Amino acid sequence: METDTTGPDFPVSENISKNLRGLENVSTFIEESIEEERIMGAVALVAKKGKIIHFESSGFADVEENKPMSLDSIFRVYSMTKPLTSVAVMILVEEGKIGLDEPISEHLSHFENVRVYSENGNHTKPLNPITARNLLTHTSGLTYGLFGNHPVDSMYLEANIPMNIRTRNKTLSHDLPNFPLTGEPGSAWVYGLSTDVLGHLVEVISGKSLGTFFSERIFEPLSMSDSSFRIKKEKKNQFTVAYEWNDDGRNIADHPETSIYGDELTWESGGAGLLCPAQDYARFCQALLDGGILNDNRILEERTVRDMTTNQLNGAIWPFYLGTAGHAATTPLGENTSFGLGFRINEKEDNECLNGSAGSYNWLGYATTMFQIDPQKELIMIGLTQKFPTDHSFIEGFKRSVYKGIL
The missing domain is CATH 3.40.710.10 (DD-peptidase/beta-lactamase superfamily)
Known part of the structure; x- marks a missing residue:
């Protein structure tokens, strides 16, 4: 060239x-x-x-x-992709179609009965519901299964949750409440499928596919052809x-x-x-x-x-490192970061x-x-x-x- x-x-x-x-x-x-x-x-x-x-x-x-x-x-x-989905959500927030701190179950009713993991198997109802803010900050308690060694990570992997590329946003979103959360919403940053749930949230609220919403509200205005x-x-x-x-x-x-x-x-x-x-x-x-x-x-x-x-963790634990499934955390997220x-x-x-x-x-x-x-x-x-x-x-x-x- x-x-x-x-x-x-x-x-x-x-x-x-x-x-x-x-x-x-x-x-x-x-x-x-x-x-x-x-x-x-x-x-x-x-x-x-x-x-x-x-x-x-x-x-x-x-x-x-x-x-x-x-x-x-x-x-x-x-x-x-995650920052674009986050922007899509904030477009809807600006339009008053969703509140950052309202329960996502108001739009995604299948999240009403989520539970928090307990070692004894008696998973408990969370003290607070999952909100859009939790999903945007990865403090929802949802995980990937790929980057940690929590028992819930193993559940995700056994069910092929992070690897099923033939799924849909709606299907994935409905599957996730069948697994316990890794912790109380808002308590810790856990890298996971939170932003994919946000993608489904955008679809439900807008009545459009995520790709169509991206095209109309981000790609076309910014000439991302x-x-x-x-x-x-x-x-x-x-x-x-x-x-x-x-x-x-x-x-x-x-x-x-x-x-x-x-x-x-x-x-x-x-x-x-x-x-x-x-x-x-x-x-x-x-x-x-x-x-x-x-x-x-x-x-x-x-x-x-x-x-x-700006920092939105609100006291949630922010790890300096990420791991891979079943292994110690070695990927740096960085000290002095949020x-x-x-x-x-x-x-x-x-x-x-x-x-x-x-x-x-x-x-x-x-x-x-x-x-x-x-x-x-x-x-x-x-x-x-x-x-x-x-x-x-x-x-x-x-x-x-x-x-x-x-x-």
């Missing part, structure tokens, strides 16, 4: 078709990662004060076919191959020609289902950075974005160039994708590759390369 190294100003909202290599630290880090075969390819985008200062595709979208990565390559962003839950036939050529690294080496985990994200997909997962290119996601981030607006198209009020990106309404927040200036300024917020995706928004520096960074399991060292290295590059 042709590369510009200087070039004019490129607003985040305008399409770019040529590589813009503005941060050598970032280019070098990604090139070395590809040479070492830690990843096969990546797209990196960095914007400052609303202008893209670095936008580069590197390596391969499909190694076997020798197909290069491109700026418009479409990625499975997994849990980077290549974002969807299913890969469009005319966009298949942009879709990357997803790779898995295991003891046997590197394998193809999902291929565009046989992808689970085709027309037959039934689950528009609010927690992990989005397909998206880098610049589409950058437009979403820029709208948040600018207080809920992009190109005069407002999706949220500024005060709502401010609430979403959680808002859909975002991890850095509470203290990070002098090691990892979490950035106080008030910066971020999240990541299972296939080694990440974004970070740093309001103090008016900075957005997006790093997308397709590697299972999540390579946290790549994500941390990418963030450091960006911060060192702009110093």
Whole structure:
């Protein structure tokens, strides 16, 4: 792909078709990662004060076919879907269609009889009902089954709850109350299927599928034209191959020609289902950075974005680490961090160039994708590759390369 190294100003909202290599630290880090075969390819985008200062595709979208990565390559962003679902919920909150602190059972009656886990098997009624705020902050007591060693995690895994990609939001939402909560709602941050329940909540309240709501209220206003839950036939050529690294080496985990994200997909997962290119996601981030607006198209009020990106844990236990099923917690969430309404927040200036300024917020995706928004520096960074399991060292290295590059 042709590369510009200087070039004019490129607003985040305008399409770019040529590589813009503005941060050598970032280019070098990604090139070395590809040479070492830690990843096969990546797209990196960095914007400052609303202008893209670095936008580069590197390596391969499909190694076997020798197909290069491109700026418009479409990625499975997994849990980077969660912030969009959180925004969708807050749109409904602003419209007065749901209250943050009202029981979700007022809209999802199947949650009326949830119980809290007890070792003796006599699971008890929670002291407080699950609210939308609990779901947004991951303090609902719902889990994934994949990231902890609580007995309820084992129940989820035995029932194949987190792995059933052929489910639907409604089906999953109705299944979850059949399992006890890991703890009292509001008591602790537990990463789980809370945001998928929010996806169903959006569908029930709006009367539309989550994909339709996203399209009408987020994608169209922000010109996120290549974002969807299913890969469009005319966009298949942009879709990357997803790779898995295991003891046997590197394998193809999902291929565009046989992808689970085709027309037959039934689950528009609010927690992990989005397909998206880098610049589409950058437009979403820029709208948040600018207080809920992009190109005069407002999706949220500024005060709502401010609430979403400040600590909302309210005394709930926030772990510094996540684990994997049945194992000790080793994945860093970060000291001096907290959680808002859909975002991890850095509470203290990070002098090691990892979490950035106080008030910066971020999240990541299972296939080694990440974004970070740093309001103090008016900075957005997006790093997308397709590697299972999540390579946290790549994500941390990418963030450091960006911060060192702009110093």
